[in-house]
Structure formats: C-alpha cells, structure tokens
Amino acid sequence: xxxxxxxxxxxxxxxxxxxxxxxxxxxxxxxxxxxxxxxxxxxxxxxxxxxxxxxxxxxxxxxxxxxxxxxxxxxxxxxxxxxxxxxxxxxxxxxxxxxxxxxxxxxxxxxxxx
Amino acid sequence: xxxxxxxxxxxxxxxxxxxxxxxxxxxxxxxxxxxxxxxxxxxxxxxxxxxxxxxxxxxxxxxxxxxxxxxxxxxxxxxxxxxxxxxxxxxxxxxxxxxxxxxxxxxxxxxxx
Numbered sequence: 001x002x003x004x005x006x007x008x009x010x011x012x013x014x015x016x017x018x019x020x021x022x023x024x025x026x027x028x029x030x031x032x033x034x035x036x037x038x039x040x041x042x043x044x045x046x047x048x049x050x051x052x053x054x055x056x057x058x059x060x061x062x063x064x065x066x067x068x069x070x071x072x073x074x075x076x077x078x079x080x081x082x083x084x085x086x087x088x089x090x091x092x093x094x095x096x097x098x099x100x101x102x103x104x105x106x107x108x109x110x111x112x113x114x
Numbered sequence: 115x116x117x118x119x120x121x122x123x124x125x126x127x128x129x130x131x132x133x134x135x136x137x138x139x140x141x142x143x144x145x146x147x148x149x150x151x152x153x154x155x156x157x158x159x160x161x162x163x164x165x166x167x168x169x170x171x172x173x174x175x176x177x178x179x180x181x182x183x184x185x186x187x188x189x190x191x192x193x194x195x196x197x198x199x200x201x202x203x204x205x206x207x208x209x210x211x212x213x214x215x216x217x218x219x220x221x222x223x224x225x226x227x
Contacts, residue, residue, distance in 0.1 A: 004156065034215055043118075044204070046215025089157070101172070102216070104149075104156035 006090055006105035013080050014113050020076045021108040023090030027071035032093040034102060035064055035075055039086040047075075047088075080112045116141045120205050120219035127192070127199070127226050135190045135222045137205035143217070144210030146188035150174060151202040151221075160203075163188055164210060192224060200226045 005024040013019050025033070032051045038044040048057040053068040061078045077084055087109045091102040118139045127133045137146065145164045149157040159172030163182040177196025182188055188207075192199045202223050206216040 032213060036215070036218075041220075043218040043220045044216075046217075049213050049215050051213060091157075101159055101162070104158075106154060106156045 004090065004092060004103050004105040006088075006108050008108060009106070010109040010111070012111045012113065015081060017080050017112075018076070018078045019080055019110065020074050021088060021110075023073045023075070023092075023105055025071050025073075025090070025092040025103070025105075026094065027068060029094050030068050030071070030092060031095060033066055033068075033073050034091040034093065035073070036089040036091065037086045038089060038107070044089060075108075077110070080110070082112045082114050085110055085112045118205055118207055118217055118219035120203075120222050122222060123220070125222055125224045127224060129226055130194045132191055132193050133199075133224065135192065135203055135205075135224070137188045137190065137219060138186055139188075139207045139217070140186060141207060141217060142185070142209075143207035144185070145208045146182070147206040147208075147216070148172070148178075148180065148188070148190045149204045149206065151204060157204060160190065199224055 007022050034049050035047040036044040037047050048064045050066040055066040057064050064075045066073045087107040089107045091104045121136045147162040148160040151157050158174050160178050161172050161180040163169035166185050169180050169182050179191045204221045205219040208214045208216050
C-alpha cells in the first residue's frame with residue numbers, strides 16, 4: 001500500500017500569518033503531484049499539478065514546491081486570510097501517464113481566524 | 115457553466131438494498147472516477163473509466179459496480195455486498211490528457227439505516 005502523509009493534520013493561524021504544509025510520498029515511479037483545496041460544503045478544486053523536480057508554482061498568495069528525489073512537496077500560503085480556510089489535499093500520481101492513479105493524503109485542515 | 119453534477123446530495127438506504135449514485139458531466143472529459151471518503155482517511159479510488167464502455171477497478175472496488183455507456187455519465191451502484199457503505203462519495207473527471215487537475219462533483223453522502 002502506497003503511503004501519502006500530510007502534516008500537520010490541522011492548523012489554526014491568525015489572519016496575516018504565513019503558513020506551510022508538507023506532503024510526503026513514495027519517490028519511486030513518481031509521475032506528477034496534485035494539490036487541491038477543499039472548502040466546507042463545496043467540491044475540491046485543483047490548485048497545482050507539478051511534475052518536475054524543483055518545480056515551483058504560484059497562484060496569488062499560494063505557492064508550492066516539489067522534490068521528487070526525496071518525495072515531498074510544500075504548500076505555502078503568504079498572509080493567510082479567512083477565505084483560505086479549507087482542507088488542502090495532496091495527491092501524487094504514481095506510475096505511467098496511462099495507468100497511474102492519484103493517491104490522496106488525508107489532508108491538512110487550515111482555519112484562519114480574523 | 116460546465117461541471118459535474120452528483121445526485122442526490124443525501125441518500126439513505128436500508129441494509130440489503132442496492133442503491134445507485136448518479137454522476138453526470140458536461141465538460142466533454144474522457145476520464146471519470148469514483149472516490150470514497152471516510153473520516154480521518156484520504157480519498158480512496160473505487161472505480162475509474164478512461165473511455166466509454168471501459169472501466170477499471172480501483173483500490174476498494176469490492177461491493178461496487180459501475181457502467182460507462184455514455185461519455186457524460188458514470189453511475190456507481192453500491193450493492194448489498196458492500197459491508198460498510200456509509201460514507202461520502204465523490205465523482206471526478208479529467209480530459210484524459212496528462213497534467214490536468216481533476217474536476218470534482220459536490221458529493222453524495224450515503225447512510226445505511
């Protein structure tokens with residue numbers, strides 16, 4: 001069974017704080033790494049899809065980095081806002097592009113207090 | 115707006131009954147997926163389909179069945195053989211091309227009573 005670990009499991013920060021989470025995954029047969037944001041009562045929304053070692057992607061105040069050799073990815077949120085409150089899921093795609101499947105971590109739940 | 119529609123939002127089933135969850139997309143996506151979420155666990159893959167009239171078992175397919183007769187539709191049947199069906203079910207789709215994020219529906223919460 002392939003294991004994807006996300007830490008911390010939950011996080012409470014004040015508005016304006018910057019924060020980061022970790023996603024650890026098996027580095028063998030790696031194909032891509034997805035990050036999703038899941039707000040309460042809504043559907044998960046794709047944030048980033050990353051494939052190359054050293055990749056860094058950014059969307060507004062949110063950015064992510066990828067290390068495929070050691071099997072981890074960081075998600076950073078700069079100056080957290082209450083609307084950033086959500087569960088953040090990472091999901092590596094292990095295997096080839098045709099047969100590889102996403103394996104989801106259990107998520108990091110972020111609560112931003114105004 | 116294009117998207118994925120799952121229905122119903124809440125579903126109650128008596129033990130021993132089969133029940134079918136609907137998933138429809140108008141995104142013209144080739145690939146569709148069914149995931150299950152249980153408390154404290156990541157999403158687990160039940161079944162997926164990369165093309166019409168073809169589908170593959172995921173990691174937890176036992177007690178479930180699917181069909182893919184139309185590109186837009188990928189219904190999931192939870193059979194009486196599924197020992198612990200109470201869960202939150204999510205449907206997703208992608209264009210089938212590399213490096214595209216998944217588009218998810220809003221989910222169906224199934225409760226066995």
